[in-house]
Amino acid sequence: MSDLSYFGRTVKHLVICSLTACLFFLPLHHAFADAQKGKQLFQQNCAQCHNPLRDATGPALYGKENEVPGGRKWIYNWVHNSAAVIASGDKYAVNLFNQWNHVQMPPFPQLSTQDIDDILDYVKQVGDEAKQAASAPAATAGQAGGGAAPASNNNLLYGIITLVLAVVALILLQVNNSLNRMANEKEGIETPEPVPFYRNKTYIAIVSLVLFLVAGYFLTNAAVNIGRQQNYEPTQPIFYSHRVHAGINQINCLYCHAGAEKSQHAMIPSQNICMNCHMAINSYSGPQLYTPEGKPVDGTAEIQKLYYYAGWDPKQRKYVNAGHPIQWVKIHNLPDFVYFSHEQHVAVGKIQCQICHGPIQNMDVVYQYSDLSMGWCVNCHRTTKVNFADNAYYSNIFMKYHEELKEGKIDSVTEAMLGGTECQRCHY
Amino acid sequence: MSEKKYWKGLEELYNTPSYQKTVRNEFREELPFGEEIERLMDAKTPRRDFLKYLGFSITAATIAASCEIQVRKAIPYINKPVDITPGVPNYYASTYAQDGDYCPVVVKTLDGRPIKIEGNTSSSITRGGTSAMVQASVLSLYDTARLRYPMIQGKEATWEELDKAVMQGLASLGGAPVVLLTTTLMSPATEQLIQEFIQKYPGARHVTYDAVSYAGMLLANEACYGKRAIPSYHFENAKAIVSLGADFLGTWLSPVEFASQYAQTRKIKGKKADLSQHIQFESYMSLTGANADYRYTHRPSQQPAVVLNLYNAVAQALGKPQLSNVPALQDESLQKGIQRAARLLASHPGEALVVCGSNNPHVQIVVNGLNEMLGAGGKTIDWNAPVNYRKGIDADMQQLVADMEAGKVGAVLIYGANPVYDYYDGQRFAEALKKVKLTVSCNERKDETTVLCQYVAPDHHYLENWGDAEPKAGYYSFIQPTIFPLFKTRAFQESLLAWMGQTPDWHGYLMKFWEPKLGGLEAWEEALQNGVIEPKQVSLAAAPFKGDVQGAAAQLTAQQPKMGELELVLYEKVGIRGGRWANNPWLQEMPDPISKCTWDNYVCISPALAWKLGISINRFNENDLNRPVARISAAGKEITLPVLVLPGMPKDVIAVAVGYGRSPEVGKAAGGVGKNVYPWVNLNSQSLTFEYYQPAATFTLTGETYPLAITQTHNSFEGRPIILETTQKQYNEDPGEATREQREERERYGGENYDTQGTLYPNLYDFPGLKWGMSIDLNSCIGCGACTIACQAENNVAVVGKDRVIAHQEMHWIRIDRYFSGDPENPQVVFQPMLCQQCDNAPCENVCPVAATNHSDEGLNQMVYNRCIGTRYCMNNCPYKVRRFNWRDWWGATSFGGTKDTADMESELTRMVLNPDVTVRGRGVMEKCTFCVQRLQDAKLAAKKAGRPLMDGEAMTACQQACPTQAIVFGNVHDPGAAISQLREENKETRLYYVLDDLHTLPNVNYLVKVVNKDPGDFYVEPVQHVL
Structure with missing residues (x-):
């Protein structure tokens, strides 16, 4: 009896664990780690001509890091002033210039080496994720393509795992019940007739709870998205690309x-x-x-x-x-x-x-890239740094920030610090 | 300072039972569920039914909301004009010059639509001021009742057909003369065109007719100075101002100009006040009378006697020859007033000005004599620049009517004038019109005269038209179109050109007229851009006086009318004026500055008369909506009108405003509102001028009642000290006296640190950047209401209609509260503009359950419409009662459409006036003054883009900009150089105060104490108590 009941308890434990796991996996959002800044810089400065994965006006950037002769140092020089690098007679640079029909890359002296590192990290991340996605078997199922692919693939993966675990848990629960009954019978304890699982109150409770949470999640999302038109891609009177x-x-x-x-x-x-x-x-x-x-x-x-x-x-x-x-x-x-x-x-x-409108230079038919939700606006206002020190508009106001900047308490001023998240900046 | 009791109306003064009830029930109405709720409560299963309705509504809303989003189109120009960028306003200088009213303006057009009128600051005449009428004129452009095409015999026609018919008509008159009948025109080019027209049609003549006539002045000046003209007045040079029935701040001649001048003499710089003194003699409660230091009332028929007595009193004081045979005045207070005025005038030679609203030439001759005696010529009266504001001679009009009746007129071409409505014998004019072979109207709507004309050639609205104006000799002003004509209308001048057989090109004509005068195309374009051309050097001059004052006096003494028990006086309201723009819902809903009544005319009677007639005190106020109705008869004509008991009316005079009682075809807003009282205009058979009173009238209550929509007593201030006032004498002795109590109160709770120390919650807000503040000078505010309409235009403030005003649902973001004090028969008046005070510790913010109203780091009390769920807690908690709730969808903002369109405000056409930069609020949300945040944001953006600090004066609120007296100062209080900061610093210890400061609301709007130039003994008057 003892082995059996121990086994039964273990199974029960396992079931609870897997059910808990189900709940946790369900609303899981996949988020990028912290290449946020690199992404932003990339979209602000590079996205007009470059795609990490494909050749566009300029070459695809993924992997270039390992290709260039001087590693990242060469890239810093190139980004800051590509003309100078070409003029210096650098063989790789001259080749590249010829290969791309003498299209000159504009200089970006304002990008620090740290900024360029961030961009390169971002490019690497995007490339790595794409590679992974291509090699992962699950990914072949979804053909969403582009930057959104890795996220949806992972979701699918987690979904499948959740489903498998749930089925396993269900089977184990049934097995546990049968074993318990067998053990009891063996010991002569009377057991009531087994209740089929669809009339089992525990099951019903669990299923209702799960359904409630799942439905609630989707309903809330749907309600929040009423009136939003992300990915809206209407047909226009002229096919303007x-x-x-x-x-x-x-x-x-x-x-x-x-x-x-x-x-x-x-x-x-x-x-x-x-x-x-x-x-x-x-x-x-x-x-x-x-x-x-x-x-x-x-x-x-x-x-x-x-x-x-x-x-x-x-x-x-x-x-x-x-x-x-x-x-x-x-x-x-x-x-x-x-x-x-x-x-x-x-x-x-x-x-x-491109920050708001996305890779518009790659769109044949324009679609709404951002969801244009208030949360999206506010997030950007929270993180975007304002050209505070150099715009004379701020020279005689916000003296608090001028001092804090001087004292080094803060290194930059965001839009939100200047009241950029207040209602009446946009609603009036 | 002794306590002064202020009251908003008689009900408050007498504390009537119904008033007490209003005070107890702060909120007037039950929730407006009406019948529905009763039906629901009577149902068998109310709870279940309620749940059913709830469920249904939520489901319906969900389905409606989740339906496919509509496809919106974006249609660019085919060929974009270079100077138009969608979303960026263009400003064009133009001129409001209608019926002799003059105001140079700057028109804001956005995406091709004029949406706002501003004053033109380049003009030295109006100095950037405007009036309610000018502000509202932009709405008249989108009036649905405007004529949209030419008409022949009331049927639509083409311009070719019309021109052919009119020219045929003109050719077949058989020598009978053509008459051009217009209101006062001040356009030099149009005058020349009319002369050419007269040459083309020999025998033709031009008759100028003004509904409210100034012929008496014109004739008097002709007799005294040899010029049939009106001089320029310079109130800014006057230390002693006596007005004899001239409402120069509200309606008389050029109120914007005079208000701007007058205010200069009423401003206080520093700790010494040196104000002008203003004494008003009048027969009804006018806006000017309300602003006067001393005000005396008399019967309208006594005006000649008042003028003559004043003349003699001044002559006596100055040792000049007096007039003989002057009728004596019995009224003791009037005699005292005349003595006071004479002393004042005599002690200010060369700094005195007497103006008179009479249309009797003899009275005006005596007034001219008075001004001459005081040396006003060249100082306060300027004959170098006579004005063209009014030119109509009443006798010409009477002659025209007689000629028409006699069949001696071949054709009448009418432009602007509407005599069937506003001539004293409109019916006679209408009959006479039938005897004229050819009648053409160029008016812009189907007014009372136009419907009787055979041909209608509708004129453009002035915002669609070219034009010019010469308001004063040597001062020019230009009109340019700000929108392509909306309808198939044509400029009056083009019609004239067409009927003269020339190319109808008014623009070309105007350019040909002006280019040589100005010296080329470039100068013309510059003139258009600036809007005005003014003389470089201005010198004031007198004119030689040759008037026969004694002769005029003898005439006046001889003419004295027999006085009845009651006299009736006709007056113009500040908003509606003569009634030409009566179909303007903004003006209709603007509370009259004095009576605070909207949407009606009524008969004003004095409290004394009301007591005498036994009108119940409860009927004195608006708590009891139903006003008694009176039948008034005078000169054989009877009209019934609701009665309004108005403090300040003389006890034996009743007053009614002209401009109401328009025909339904004039438009939805004006049609059928009030009664037309022009038939009571009196013809002085001796001087052949019109007089705006009836010496004998009877007044009987009919026993019926009629509701009037009055806004003033919608809220009670419960006797709190929100008005601070003092006299010049006291101010000069102790400038800080009036505000001392408030300062001491502050001192007890931290003084300079009152904001943080006067509260249990010291961590209020941080204002690291800009902070907006406003100052309102009660001494400069004359209560004209221009700000109210400017705000309405700028901020898409809705019109709600009469019955909703009655229900306290008016939407004005800035209202002008009128407070009385002293004797109800002749009270003192204070105007206080009241708008959201943008409190830094705002009571409204704390109670909003959804944080839809909260504070910005620039000190603005923000109102977020999209977050508001309409609990109205904020409105209830606001001590200033400045929040407005959208009980209905007034503008048709939501797809469900409006619920009650009182004045075509929801039509596609009217909605063109909306300011696209301001949200159009739908039903169920709260709104209030935003300090014109859209303008603040614009100014900030411009500065940021240019990379420079925001400059003072760049951000202006609409109310500030519209104010003719610059009573409102606005700016960033963190900028020590800003006007607002300096003003607050200067007045810190003297006139600066905050309303309800002891509530620790920390308003961002401050007021400056009103200083009256009055003896303290006359200032503190206890109201007479009546036993109820």
């Missing part, structure tokens, strides 16, 4: 979105801005474009659509009518009670477009 314009052709964002620096609205460019270039460029000869559904897109035909909207006759090469307004579908929508100013963020805060 940001990848072709901002990515491949390197047109500055502000050339078209001129309002970003001087108005609350970034402004969708008017047709006359498009026509500045498209009077001359009347056919498309870049890489084949595809819709998100995979249908090929005829770029030249899209340019013809622009001519219709602008009222331009390409044959006569002149405007023949007043044109037609383009009804673009607005992707980034904020509620009416939020005041958001591009001017504040772009002209004063010097925030890169």
